[in-house]
Every structure is written in structure tokens, then in C-alpha cells.
Amino acid sequence: MENPRSLIDILELSVEEIDELVACATRIMENPAAFAHKCDGKIMATLFFEPSTRTRLSFESAMLSLGGQVLGFSEAASSSAAKGESVADTVRTVSCYSDIIAMRHPKEGAPLVASMHSLVPVINAGDGGHNHPTQTLTDLLTIHHEKGRFENLTLGFCGDLKFGRTVHSLISAMSRYKGTRVALISPEELKLPSYVKKEILERSGVEYAQTTDLEAVMPELDILYMTRVQRERFFNEEDYLRLKDSYILTLDKLAGAKEDLSILHPLPRVNEISVAVDKDPRACYFKQVLYGRYIRMALIMKLLGLE
Ligand code: NCD
Numbered sequence: 001m002e003n004p005r006s007l008i009d010i011l012e013l014s015v016e017e018i019d020e021l022v023a024c025a026t027r028i029m030e031n032p033a034a035f036a037h038k039c040d041g042k043i044m045a046t047l048f049f050e051p052s053t054r055t056r057l058s059f060e061s062a063m064l065s066l067g068g069q070v071l072g073f074s075e076a077a078s079s080s081a082a083k084g085e086s087v088a089d090t091v092r093t094v095s096c097y098s099d100i101i102a103m104r105h106p107k108e109g110a111p112l113v114a115s116m117h118s119l120v121p122v123i124n125a126g127d128g129g130h131n132h133p134t135q136t137l138t139d140l141l142t143i144h145h146e147k148g149r150f151e152n153l154t155l156g157f158c159g160d161l162k163f164g165r166t167v168h169s170l171i172s173a174m175s176r177y178k179g180t181r182v183a184l185i186s187p188e189e190l191k192l193p194s195y196v197k198k199e200i201l202e203r204s205g206v207e208y209a210q211t212t213d214l215e216a217v218m219p220e221l222d223i224l225y226m227t228r229v230q231r232e233r234f235f236n237e238e239d240y241l242r243l244k245d246s247y248i249l250t251l252d253k254l255a256g257a258k259e260d261l262s263i264l265h266p267l268p269r270v271n272e273i274s275v276a277v278d279k280d281p282r283a284c285y286f287k288q289v290l291y292g293r294y295i296r297m298a299l300i301m302k303l304l305g306l307e
Pocket of ligand 1: 054055126132135165166227228266267268
């Protein structure tokens, strides 16, 4: 039997499909009641082998808002993974109990393996330091609502570009649009992995620059994408402590920024954006959270063939 369509990497969606998802999410935001029974009788399983607040709860909120139901676990310790069960066997089992699965896992590639053994669609809700396609859909919906377009935008990615999976996925998605320019702002040790630079940025001919100096590139940016230093992916705590406060966005640092800059952050924030910035009209990260619920509603309908 053929495996159903999953979403493991953002590039599995064409730019046309992304436009459709953005349009669908916008329709849902305008009239949520019209979608309240689209998933009546359907079940989503959320299998989270790593901590999460927004991603898991937004998937669950999305499914419940569509009239569906949810089951799952939020830590590996409470599943049979703790007894040594493989991802393949877990997903074979859970796909007998559900119509769609969202999975987060610390190992890169685990959701891909899951999708190969699942009877139902699997959504990658973050795999190690690799990818996070539904955060990217959230980011794209935010960008579209803030800027009205995807083309001709200069994006600054700041912080942990090495382990930040949301960065890798958003760079992949944006590299397909005309006129995308990218500034990569990070400490030397947390630079973007060379596979993303070579296979995504260079292959698609995106103009990019690497720097350690956020303020130097600030005036050019349309989007500033701040990220947390990914403590859980470090081999030793000393390195984390040394690097964790490399960038702290304050109102002073925004002095040279465009008036219509959009500041995004996938959250959770630790220390990298001063809370004083939250009141600045350019701060979009809490709006971004709301968008995450609606784009996930659109994605669930798409993968269940319910558009
Ligand atoms: C991100 C993640 O899990 O990669 N969070 C999220 O899903 N919104 C970012 C992060 O944890 O830093």
C-alpha cells in the first residue's frame, strides 16, 4: 500500500501549495465557525519525544477547532520508547488509533522514518537540529500578513543558526522567492551548517552575507528572525554559557532599523529579545503564535484531503 502524503520537509510543498495554505488560513481567521466541523470524527495523535509548548498545543488547538479530537504523549518517558521501542513500531501502532500524526523527535530524520511506516499522514513537528516545516508555515503566514508578499525581502537570521531548525526550514522556503536576500548573523561557533549554505542558498542563487555584527546589517532588514541558543543540542554546558547571550535585541539596537521592520521569533524566548521590545509595533512574535494555530488548521485539512 502506498504511504499517505506526509509533511517532513517544507520543500515538499510547492510555492503554489504554500499560497493555497496561506489563503486557506486567512479564510479560517476571517470565519472560524465555517471550519468548526471539518474534522468531525477525525483523530490527531501528537507524539512529542521532546519538550514543546506552542507546537504541540497549537496542533491540538487546531484539531479541536476543526471539530476533531486529539490523543498523544508529551514526553518520551511516558511512551514505550522508554522500554526501547523503535520509532517505526510506535508509529505503526499509533497509526491504527489516529487519522493523522504530528511528531517531534530529538533525532534528525525520525519523522521521515515514521512516515515510511505510517498508515496515516505524519507531520514533522521538529526533528533535532534539522527541520521544522510547520514553524516555517507559521513564519510564512506572518510574513505574508506583515509584508503582503514573499518576493524581494531581506531577511536577517540572528542567533543559533547551527542548531536552529526553524532557521534551516525558513531559509529553504524563502530561497524559492525572487529577490530574497539573507544576512546570517551569529557567533563563529553557531554559523549556518554548510549543507544549508551549499544545497539551499548557493544552489538557488540567493544573495547572502555572514556577519557577527547585528547592528551593522540592521538598516537593510525587512525581517529580523531572532532565535534562542539551543542549549539541549550542546555537548557541554560551558560552551552554552559562553554563547547564550551573544545577541540581545534591545530598543537601542533597533535605532538604525527600518520603520516597517518585522521582528519574528519562533519562541520560546530566553534572553535574546528584551521585554521592552515587545511593545514596539515592529515586534510580531506573539502575533506569529496566533498564526501558527490557523496555518496548522489549514495543513491538517490539506493532508486529510478536506479542503
Ligand atoms: C522552536 C523549535 O522547537 O525548534 N520552537 C517552536 O517550535 N516554536 C524554536 C526553539 O525551540 O528555539
